[in-house]
Amino acid sequence: MPPNSPHSDPYATLYPDVAAFGSLAAALRAAADGVLASVLVASPDGDPLxxxxxxxxxxxRGRLLVSAWVRERTWSIRGSDAFEGMPLIDGTTDDLAQVARAARxxxxxxxxxxxxRVAPFVHLTGRVEVPDNDPLRLTQAEWRHTRREAAExxxxxxxxxxxxxxxxYAAxxxxxxxxxxxxxxxxxxxxTRPRLTVVGPVLTHLSDRGYALGSHMEAIDDLGRSPPRPKPSRRLYGNSPTVSAPSPSAESPTRRGPDTEPIGINRAPSRNGRGRYVVTDSLSVALGREESAGASSYGRPVT
Known part of the structure; x- marks a missing residue:
């Protein structure tokens, strides 16, 4: 079958050496030059190449996943923890021998x-290993990952x-x-994962006019489509629902805030009528005001 045929196998076209071994697992063992001799490496019957x-x-630690790209000759790896299933390492390379060293x-x-240091293509996601699944350490690890991801x-x-x-993070x-x-x-x-208990505000950045804090996801799901900026209001906190989603427990009642709004913060109902959101030029100011108004409404900290 011609290589460019829509029915041709992209793996066989891009990876003829892998196809010759019959599976990516077998090709990985061959590229390892004995490094993976005693290691369990397997390919699924449904996608062996x-x-x-x-x-x-x-x-x-969970199993390291190795996957081949379909548009160019490249392999990706993903190594996740066994509890949350979130990646601790990842990376891409066109050198299968490097993949074998990372796998070992x-x-x-x-x-x-x-x-x-063993396989330079490997990228650290920022998460750290927490063998005892301690919730506080898992929370710290997830913040570390989130901040690194944002920086990269x-x-x-x-x-x-x-x-x-x-x-x-500063709040x-x-x-x-x-x-x-x-x-x-x-x-x-x-x-923590795998079973999240969602609380608190939803925060997002707007490409042309600052940031948004929503009472829940549906309140801001159309902000990316350039809704009109809400008109300023002089007294909003005293008459508006909280922007933070209350905890399911009865210990987190809807809170009320001060009567004045800091400059640059506008609050309005969402266009779809589901919840409320704040549009602000200064996220730190908005978060500071929300905390001073009653941060306990965010829900109990992870313990």
């Missing part, structure tokens, strides 16, 4: 910081996104919660 997994001797280090339990992004809006993350009530993102909006939970 595109995927392989490498076992690990450490119970708090992952299998043997080599400390995360040392794996890039290669997008035009990266500076604004990083400022959002750092402003949230003690939010820093005590477990952070996670959805469509680049920052959200919070009183429990």
């Amino acid at each position: 595109g995927l392989a997994t490498v076992a690990c001797t450490q119970p708090h 280090a992952w299998h043997d339990g080599v400390p995360l910081d040392d794996i890039p 992004l290669e997008h035009a809006w990266q500076p604004r996104y990083r400022e959002l993350i750092e402003a949230a 003690p009530a939010l820093r005590a919660l477990y952070p996670f993102t959805s469509h680049w909006a920052l959200r919070f939970s009183t429990t």
